[in-house]
Amino acid sequence: MANPLLDHWYRLLAGRSRRQHHDGEEQPLPDLAGEQATAGILLVLRRMRVPLIVLILIFAVSVLGLTLVPGVDAEGHPARLSIFDAFYFMSYTATTIGFGELPYPFTDAQRMWVTASIFLSVIGWAYAIGSLLSLLQDRAFRRAVDRRMFGRKVAHLADPFWLLVGYGETARRIARSLDDLGYRFVVLERDEERVASVDLDDYLADAPAYAGDARSTATLALAGLGHPRCEGVLALSESDDVNLDVAMTTALVRPRLPVIAQTGSAEIEERMHAFGSPEVINPLDRFGDHLRILYRSPAAYQLLGWLTSAPGSPLPARRSPVPPGRWLVCGYGAFGRDVTADLRAEGVDVTVVEGDPVPGTSERFEAEALEAAGLARAAAFVAATDNDMTNLWLVEQARRINPGAFLVARQNKSGNATLYESVGVDLEMVRADVVAHEVLARLAHPALMGFLSRVPGMGEAWAAAMVHTLVERCGTSTPYLWRVALTAEETPALAPWLAGGGVPLADLMRSPQGRDHSLAAVPLALERDGEVTTGPSGEEVLREGDLLLLAGRATARRSLAATLFQETTAAYVIDDRTVPSTWLWRRLSRASR
Amino acid sequence: MNLEKVVFGFFVVLAATLNFGFFIGDLGDPELHNVYELFAAVVVNLIATVLKFGDRTQIGAVHLATSLVASLQLIAAAVVWTWASHVSGAGLTPEATASVVSLSGGALFANVVSVVLLVVETVSFQQRR
Numbered sequence: 120m121a122n123p124l125l126d127h128w129y130r131l132l133a134g135r136s137r138r139q140h141h142d143g144e145e146q147p148l149p150d151l152a153g154e155q156a157t158a159g160i161l162l163v164l165r166r167m168r169v170p171l172i173v174l175i176l177i178f179a180v181s182v183l184g185l186t187l188v189p190g191v192d193a194e195g196h197p198a199r200l201s202i203f204d205a206f207y208f209m210s211y212t213a214t215t216i217g218f219g220e221l222p223y224p225f226t227d228a229q230r231m232w233v234t235a236s237i238f239l240s241v242i243g244w245a246y247a248i249g250s251l252l253s254l255l256q257d258r259a260f261r262r263a264v265d266r267r268m269f270g271r272k273v274a275h276l277a278d279p280f281w282l283l284v285g286y287g288e289t290a291r292r293i294a295r296s297l298d299d300l301g302y303r304f305v306v307l308e309r310d311e312e313r314v315a316s317v318d319l320d321d322y323l324a325d326a327p328a329y330a331g332d333a334r335s336t337a338t339l340a341l342a343g344l345g346h347p348r349c350e351g352v353l354a355l356s357e358s359d360d361v362n363l364d365v366a367m368t369t370a371l372v373r374p375r376l377p378v379i380a381q382t383g384s385a386e387i388e389e390r391m392h393a394f395g396s397p398e399v400i401n402p403l404d405r406f407g408d409h410l411r412i413l414y415r416s417p418a419a420y421q422l423l424g425w426l427t428s429a430p431g432s433p434l435p436a437r438r439s440p441v442p443p444g445r446w447l448v449c450g451y452g453a454f455g456r457d458v459t460a461d462l463r464a465e466g467v468d469v470t471v472v473e474g475d476p477v478p479g480t481s482e483r484f485e486a487e488a489l490e491a492a493g494l495a496r497a498a499a500f501v502a503a504t505d506n507d508m509t510n511l512w513l514v515e516q517a518r519r520i521n522p523g524a525f526l527v528a529r530q531n532k533s534g535n536a537t538l539y540e541s542v543g544v545d546l547e548m549v550r551a552d553v554v555a556h557e558v559l560a561r562l563a564h565p566a567l568m569g570f571l572s573r574v575p576g577m578g579e580a581w582a583a584a585m586v587h588t589l590v591e592r593c594g595t596s597t598p599y600l601w602r603v604a605l606t607a608e609e610t611p612a613l614a615p616w617l618a619g620g621g622v623p624l625a626d627l628m629r630s631p632q633g634r635d636h637s638l639a640a641v642p643l644a645l646e647r648d649g650e651v652t653t654g655p656s657g658e659e660v661l662r663e664g665d666l667l668l669l670a671g672r673a674t675a676r677r678s679l680a681a682t683l684f685q686e687t688t689a690a691y692v693i694d695d696r697t698v699p700s701t702w703l704w705r706r707l708s709r710a711s712r
Numbered sequence: 713m714n715l716e717k718v719v720f721g722f723f724v725v726l727a728a729t730l731n732f733g734f735f736i737g738d739l740g741d742p743e744l745h746n747v748y749e750l751f752a753a754v755v756v757n758l759i760a761t762v763l764k765f766g767d768r769t770q771i772g773a774v775h776l777a778t779s780l781v782a783s784l785q786l787i788a789a790a791v792v793w794t795w796a797s798h799v800s801g802a803g804l805t806p807e808a809t810a811s812v813v814s815l816s817g818g819a820l821f822a823n824v825v826s827v828v829l830l831v832v833e834t835v836s837f838q839q840r841r
Binding site for chain 2: 161162164165166167168171172175176179182183186201202203
């Protein structure tokens with residue numbers, strides 16, 4: 120119920136800032152609070168108008184009639200009920216309470232009238248209550264209530280949260296990992312059944328979910344895009360257009376908010392980059408990179424897969440090295456082209472087999488064509504079409520013709536996972552898997568991406584040693600990642616060492632429970648003046664301003680925090696000295712010195 | 713002609729006229745104020761209130777507010793009348809009558825505002841059909 124005049128003035132005054140473009144400025148979002156609050160109530164009031172009027176009329180006619188019908192008092196004198204008596208009688212009769220308490224017994228004329236009014240009022244009540252109940256079942260009403268509840272839940276979120284657009288296979292895995300990592304999230308998904316499944320998925324923290332169109336800015340605002348605790352947006356819907364819209368809206372409205380978006384098309388990726396700087400994940404493209412890493416070093420592939428898997432996942436088995444030789448790629452769509460380009464960049468000899476284009480479906484292949492392309496002598500085979508049945512057939516053919524070949528297959532539908540399993544391939548490209556790893560790498564820690572991109576270049580031996588150290592110190596489930604900045608604010612207890620000769624990394628990593636043992640953590644990378652050392656050695660001496668990326672158990676993080684914050688612990692861990700912790704003892708020990 | 717507007721206008725005006733009919737006359741004289749007229753005024757005001765439910769516009773909101781005021785005042789008048797004639801034992805004394813009638817006078821004022829709003833709405837209505 121906005122005042123049109125006020126609204127006009129507001130627009131006139133606010134209009135001055137219209138011209139300013141999105142140069143890092145946060146734009147106001149549509150305010151939906153007032154509209155939400157009244158939508159449900161207004162709907163109830165409007166639908167209940169007729170039933171309520173019917174009820175009032177029936178009541179009025181019954182009461183009026185009862186006062187007019189002649190009656191007699193105890194002595195037989197003619198007496199009529201007063202309006203109050205009639206109202207009282209109708210109140211307990213119409214609501215079927217039926218006290219049976221009256222001033223005088225009714226005459227037959229009064230009884231006739233009462234009979235009629237009882238039937239009337241029962242109809243009136245049934246009508247009113249029926250309308251109210253059917254209104255509660257009403258779709259429009261339920262949606263209005265859902266929207267309001269969702270908006271209220273999101274507005275009252277006090278913890279930092281991520282806005283998750285889409286709730287398909289991939290998004291679900293991300294949601295599970297977010298929950299495990301202790302992040303809150305809000306789900307916005309078009310499909311109502313999927314929204315209902317958010318409740319069934321049983322997350323530790325309450326996850327508000329709403330079935331709505333993420334392409335509307337108002338819905339995004341409702342889901343907390345303008346919320347001060349919103350950490351970022353994950354556009355993981357299956358539709359590229361929706362992801363593009365979400366990325367663009369976020370870039371325009373909240374330019375500083377991080378966006379991670381998935382897309383299967385290079386064109387959409389380009390358009391996303393036109394607005395702001397979202398992290399775009401193209402699983403078809405990224406898989407080629409993963410393949411390159413595996414080709415170069417199976418241990419690096421294992422390490423990357425492990426560090427970017429959901430919390431608590433076991434260490435994945437190390438894959439056997441890819442045999443050197445010629446590769447055969449079947450299917451030359453966007454995915455096939457990417458894989459081919461990536462392999463050629465790695466210096467691999469690749470032969471591409473294109474199928475005959477069949478209108479309306481995917482490519483079709485002849486067994487003879489595969490043999491003609493030299494499948495029997497190929498080292499590896501990639502089934503890269505966008506049809507699962509074709510891929511399965513291709514894998515089967517490849518196995519028959521060349522049993523020793525390394526088999527790679529693209530899995531398009533998650534429902535076909537068991538089929539691929541029973542066929543048995545060496546490496547599967549599963550879209551949800553690739554996206555999940557990529558998103559987690561970006562979510563876990565901003566510093567992690569810098570480390571991960573350096574791992575493939577470190578060589579097989581280094582990666583294998585790193586995996587070995589990590590397993591030895593932290594066990595085989597996914598380590599926890601965190602970063603420590605060696606500054607006066609974050610590591611006050613280290614100030615004396617940092618001001619002096621620095622702290623040897625190996626000493627810092629000793630356990631406060633016993634300095635002969637090492638913490639259950641491994642330093643992954645050391646950043647100094649913008650230069651990153653991957654896997655710094657124990658002899659490395661830490662200086663003020665260094666950034667350390669660590670992987671380890673959560674308990675190790677707490678122990679390390681004790682070293683970084685408590686001077687006495689730091690003195691014990693680094694120098695094996697016992698420093699008095701209270702003021703009095705400190706005074707005394709200084710006096711005795 | 714819009715039937716909805718006819719019904720709406722009818723109840724708004726009828727609520728005001730019935731209220732006026734009950735209110736007019738010497739303040740303390742029970743003879744001049746028929747209780748059935750008060751009853752009718754309460755019922756018609758309640759209907760008018762319900763008719764105004766669910767209107768999103770600014771004028772609709774003020775309409776609903778005035779009707780709620782009138783209904784509350786008239787119900788208060790009916791309660792005072794019931795108390796005087798049934799509970800107190802003294803019957804409808806001039807004092808009791810005066811308080812019933814003055815309460816209905818307050819409701820009358822709200823009803824007049826309602827009628828004024830109705831007229832304003834009609835005059836400013838652009839669509840001539």
